[in-house]
Amino acid sequence: MLRTVSRAVAICDDCGTTASDEEANILVLFDAADAFKTVTKVGGPDGLGPWAVLPAVGLVCHDCHTKRVCAELGHDWYPERPCLCVDGRLRGGCPERSQVCSRCHTVHTTHQRNGGVR
Ligand SMILES: [Zn+2]
Ligand SMILES: [Zn+2]
Ligand SMILES: [Zn+2]
Known part of the structure; x- marks a missing residue:
């Protein structure tokens, strides 16, 4: 059935x-x-x-x-750490910093703060 x-x-x-x-x-x-x-x-x-x-x-x-x-x-940021963007991989280290939100995993980098998009 x-x-x-x-x-x-x-x-x-x-x-x-x-x-x-x-x-x-x-x-x-x-x-x-x-x-x-x-x-x-x-x-x-x-x-x-x-x-x-x-x-x-x-x-x-x-x-x-x-x-x-x-x-x-507002985001609940983890402490800042070195930026791991493609720039860093190409040139052996990116001078910028990045931050990840522990709640929603949004990533902010100092590239953005300086007008960049990464
Ligand atoms: Zn968040
Ligand atoms: Zn970077
Ligand atoms: Zn949903």
């Missing part, structure tokens, strides 16, 4: 991505409550971080959540 049953997937209300596991397989879950539990658990559905529920937005993926937190509170 073949029968169609309904299952639940979690979709980010911000970017529209569908929750997937570590191997990028879309997670199809038993029901909405099960899907909710899976994406909001510690580590999230794919080990990269939990999804969150935001008022006025809905259910958002880890990426969108961290970007929104950073947009509101």
Whole structure:
């Protein structure tokens, strides 16, 4: 016998991505409550971080959540370190510095501060 049953997937209300596991397989879950539990658990559905529920937005993926937190509170920078851009690889060291946000992984370099694009 073949029968169609309904299952639940979690979709980010911000970017529209569908929750997937570590191997990028879309997670199809038993029901909405099960899907909710899976994406909001510690580590999230794919080990990269939990999804969150935001008022006025809905259910958002880890990426969108961290970007929104950073947009509101500012980035949470790791200490500056030497820039690892292509310049450095070509000339054996770039004199500029770079900073990575520990939350959303945005990278800022002093190239940008000086008007550059890297
Ligand atoms: Zn998203
Ligand atoms: Zn950030
Ligand atoms: Zn550089």
